[in-house]
Structure formats: structure tokens, C-alpha cells
Amino acid sequence: MADLAAILERCRRGDELAWEALVRMYQSRVYSVALQYVRNPDEARDLAQDIFVRVYRRLDTFQGHETFLPWLMRLARNASIDHLRRKKARPPRTDIPVDEGPQIPDPGPDPEQNWMTDRRRRLVYQALEEVSEANREMILLKEIQGLNLQEIADLLAVPMGTVKSRSNRARLELARAILALDPGAG
Amino acid sequence: MSNMDDTRREEFIRQVLARTTGSPCARAQERLCAYVDAELDSIGTDLVRGHLEHCGGCAALAATLATMGGDLAALAQTHPGEAFADRVLAATLPWRGRLARRWRRFGRDWSQLLLRPRFAWEAAYVGAMILGLIFGAPASPLREVPGRALTLAASNPVQALEKTPLAEVPAAVERWSASAWDATGAPLLAWAGGARDGLAARLSRAAGAAAPLPARGRELKGACVRLHPGEAAAALGRLGSDLRTIWVEFTAPAQQGPADDPRLAGDNHE
Numbered sequence: 414m415a416d417l418a419a420i421l422e423r424c425r426r427g428d429e430l431a432w433e434a435l436v437r438m439y440q441s442r443v444y445s446v447a448l449q450y451v452r453n454p455d456e457a458r459d460l461a462q463d464i465f466v467r468v469y470r471r472l473d474t475f476q477g478h479e480t481f482l483p484w485l486m487r488l489a490r491n492a493s494i495d496h497l498r499r500k501k502a503r504p505p506r507t508d509i510p511v512d513e514g515p516q517i518p519d520p521g522p523d524p525e526q527n528w529m530t531d532r533r534r535r536l537v538y539q540a541l542e543e544v545s546e547a548n549r550e551m552i553l554l555k556e557i558q559g560l561n562l563q564e565i566a567d568l569l570a571v572p573m574g575t576v577k578s579r580s581n582r583a584r585l586e587l588a589r590a591i592l593a594l595d596p597g598a599g
Numbered sequence: 600m601s602n603m604d605d606t607r608r609e610e611f612i613r614q615v616l617a618r619t620t621g622s623p624c625a626r627a628q629e630r631l632c633a634y635v636d637a638e639l640d641s642i643g644t645d646l647v648r649g650h651l652e653h654c655g656g657c658a659a660l661a662a663t664l665a666t667m668g669g670d671l672a673a674l675a676q677t678h679p680g681e682a683f684a685d686r687v688l689a690a691t692l693p694w695r696g697r698l699a700r701r702w703r704r705f706g707r708d709w710s711q712l713l714l715r716p717r718f719a720w721e722a723a724y725v726g727a728m729i730l731g732l733i734f735g736a737p738a739s740p741l742r743e744v745p746g747r748a749l750t751l752a753a754s755n756p757v758q759a760l761e762k763t764p765l766a767e768v769p770a771a772v773e774r775w776s777a778s779a780w781d782a783t784g785a786p787l788l789a790w791a792g793g794a795r796d797g798l799a800a801r802l803s804r805a806a807g808a809a810a811p812l813p814a815r816g817r818e819l820k821g822a823c824v825r826l827h828p829g830e831a832a833a834a835l836g837r838l839g840s841d842l843r844t845i846w847v848e849f850t851a852p853a854q855q856g857p858a859d860d861p862r863l864a865g866d867n868h869e
Contacts, residue, residue: 466687592663
């Protein structure tokens with residue numbers, strides 16, 4: 414895969430192939446952010462598309478010295494929060510099916526191992542639903558998207574120590590939720 | 600016997616701790632993330648490990664914390680589906696994207712509009728307005744229909760049937776049905792047929808006038824390619840004149856409008 418900085422530069426110059434490469438490179442990450450906020454695959458797809466439209470429009474504002482992932486996450490988070498605000502003003506028209514889950518990536522070639530891993534990941538996904546909104550966001554940024562403490566502190570505008578303690582609390586809450594759903598998971 | 604002693608010892612330690620420093624689980628859980636991430640010093644690690652050996656709940660929590668990291672990281676690779684990238688590309692390319700977004704937004708807004716509880720009232724209101732315009736407007740060709748229908752209903756055909764001999768009832772019903780149709784459905788049908796024929800005639804005349812348009816387009820294109828402003832202006836003028844002719848042909852009154860329709864004429868004599 415080509416260098417990200419070069420792809421971004423070409424995107425800014427209007428190269429459609431570079432834009433396609435960027436979309437394909439980050440579609441899963443952006444979709445997973447949207448999914449964690451709205452918890453409905455179809456709605457998450459629409460939201461993820463809106464996020465990419467925002468990215469496309471604001472690529473000029475991205476400074477070369479910044480790291481792209483935190484910038485992207487900031488945009489995705491703001492778009493998701495805007496979406497949830499709008500949704501609160503206009504409540505959803507359909508109930509979200511309980512068993513509708515995301516397409517979690519295939520972990521490997523061994524079918525039994527696949528089944529176990531898939532089951533565990535779905536359990537984690539389900540348990541995330543039980544976690545408070547603030548803790549879920551912390552898990553999303555740190556554990557799922559892999560941002561470091563400083564990047565999260567900048568994004569949320571809170572001290573790094575606060576991020577660290579919130580992150581630990583969030584992980585514990587999620588672990589408890591997993592055990593509550595499946596006591597044999599530990 | 601030895602198991603019984605162990606249980607008593609554990610219980611004794613738990614009761615002593617509960618009366619002195621509080622629950623050791625809370626302390627252990629405060630440090631559990633650091634323990635799993637190997638961020639504790641050696642004494643801290645030994646203390647937490649010692650607690651975990653005797654506390655099943657905290658041990659399960661630690662094991663879950665240790666395994667869930669990989670599962671959470673995998674969630675970042677959740678695939679949105681094959682068509683997603685194409686949708687994004689379509690939405691971000693000029694024209695196509697804007698059009699697709701607007702169309703989707705229209706669909707979403709429309710379905711939300713339909714699902715509002717008030718929609719039934721609003722639809723009924725709009726429907727009543729449309730019916731009022733069709734049958735109540737002074738210029739409407741169907742203005743007479745509701746009045747005729749009311750007159751027909753006021754004539755009380757059921758009462759008339761009571762006095763009719765039984766053998767003649769079918770013929771009387773048939774006559775009444777025919778007069779009801781003449782008063783209500785037939786004018787509607789005649790008007791719709793007339794309007795359709797009128798529109799077809801207008802479109803046919805306009806299409807006849809539009810025949811030279813492709814040639815005019817070619818003239819204009821040729822003038823532009825040759826960079827000849829005079830010819831381009833003349834071609835534009837001819838194009839404008841043709842468009843005006845098309846409009847005149849389309850808006851000219853039909854030679855036989857719905858009012859002159861023989862199907863309606865018969866109806867007017869009644």
C-alpha cells in the first residue's frame with residue numbers, strides 16, 4: 414500500500430484514485446466508529462458515508478504535521494454526536510433487531526477456532542451495549558481504534574491522568590458486562 | 600478435613616479484612632488493568648497475583664480483561680459490506696454524489712413524513728381539497744357531477760322499487776343503474792378521455808414542430824467548433840424561434856376540446 418502522506422497529498426489535489434484508496438483503507442475503521450455510536454448496521458453505513466463526505470470536504474484543513482487517524486477520529490466522533498443529536502430530535506421509526514450484528518472479520522482458517530473467536534467477539538460486541546456511553550466511547554477510542562492516551566486527551570480535551578483512570582474504569586465495566594452475559598467467558 | 604480448615608481460614612481472613620481495611624477485591628480491581636498490562640512493580644504484581652489465587656471473581660475478571668483486548672481491536676476491522684466504498688465514491692464525486700445524496704435524503708424524509716401519526720389527517724385534508732377543486736371549482740367541467748348524484752339519491756329509488764311489480768324489478772334496477780352511471784361516472788370518463796386526447800393532440804403538434812431541433816443543435820455546435828460568433832448567434836436565434844414555435848403549438852387550443860366531445864354533448868342534453 415502506498416504511503417499515506419502521498420495518498421493524502423494526491424487526494425487534496427483531486428486525484429480520484431487516491432481518494433478511492435483512502436476510502437478503502439479506512440472504511441472499516443470509520444464504519445466501526447459509526448457502529449459503536451448508533452448500534453445499527455444500516456444506520457451506521459449511512460453515518461459512515463456522511464463521515465467520509467465530511468472528510469472529503471475538509472481534507473484541505475488537515476495539516477501535514479498532524480497524525481491522520483486522530484484527525485479522522487475527531488471528525489467521525491463529531492459527525493456521530495451530531496447524528497445522535499438529530500436522532501434525539503427525531504426518534505427512530507423502527508426498532509433495532511436484537512440479533513442483527515456487524516460483519517466481524519474472519520479470524521482464521523480453522524473452523525472450530527473461527528467459531529470460538531467469532532462467538533467471543535460477538536459477546537464483546539453485545540457487552541459493549543451494556544456499558545455506559547462515556548465508557549463505551551473511551552473503549553472505542555483506546556481499545557478499538559488504538560489511539561494513545563495523549564491523542565485521546567487532546568480529542569476529549571481532558572488531562573491525560575483522567576483519560577488513564579477513565580480507560581481503566583471502562584475496561585473493568587466491559588469485563589464485568591462480559592462476565593454477566595457469559596459467566597464462563599473468563 | 601484439610602479442605603474444611605482451608606475454608607475456615609479463608610472465611611476468617613475475609614472477616615478480618617472486612618472489619619479492618621474493607622473488601623480486598625475493590626483494591627485488587629483498582630490495579631487489575633495495570634496488572635494485566637504488566638505496568639505494576641514486582642511487589643504490586645505479587646500482591647494482586649496472591650489475591651487472584653484466592654478470589655475466583657477477580658480471577659475471572661482478570662482473565663476476561665486479558666482476552667478482550669484482541670477481540671476489541673478486531674472490531675475496528677468490521678467490514679461495512681462490498682458496496683460501501685462505491686456508495687462513498689458516488690456520494691463524494693460531483694453531480695452524481697450530490698444527486699444520490701439528495702435522492703436518499705428525500706426518501707428518508709418522505710418515509711418519516713409517512714410514519715407520523717398526523718399524516719392520516721393531513722392526507723385526508725389534502726384529499727378533500729383536491730376533491731373540492733375537481734368538483735367544486737367554478738371552471739371545473741365536473742362541477743355538475745355531485746349535484747346530479749345528489750338529485751339521483753334524493754329520488755329515493757328504493758321507495759320507487761317497492762311499488763314496482765316483482766317481475767319488472769330487474770329492469771328497473773338496470774335503468775336506475777344506467778341513469779346513475781350517466782349522471783356520475785360517464786361524465787368523469789368522458790372528461791378524462793377528452794383530456795387525454797387533447798394532451799395527445801398537443802404533444803403530437805409539438806413533436807411535429809420539434810423536428811428541426813437536432814439540425815439546429817448541429818448548426819450551433821458547428822458554429823461553436825469553428826469559433827464563428829456570427830453563425831453561432833444566428834443558430835441560437837433559429838433555435839429560439841423553433842422553441843417558441845413548439846411552445847405555441849403546444850399551448851394552442853385543441854380543435855376539439857373536452858367540452859365539444861360528443862360523449863359529453865349527449866350528457867348536456869339531459
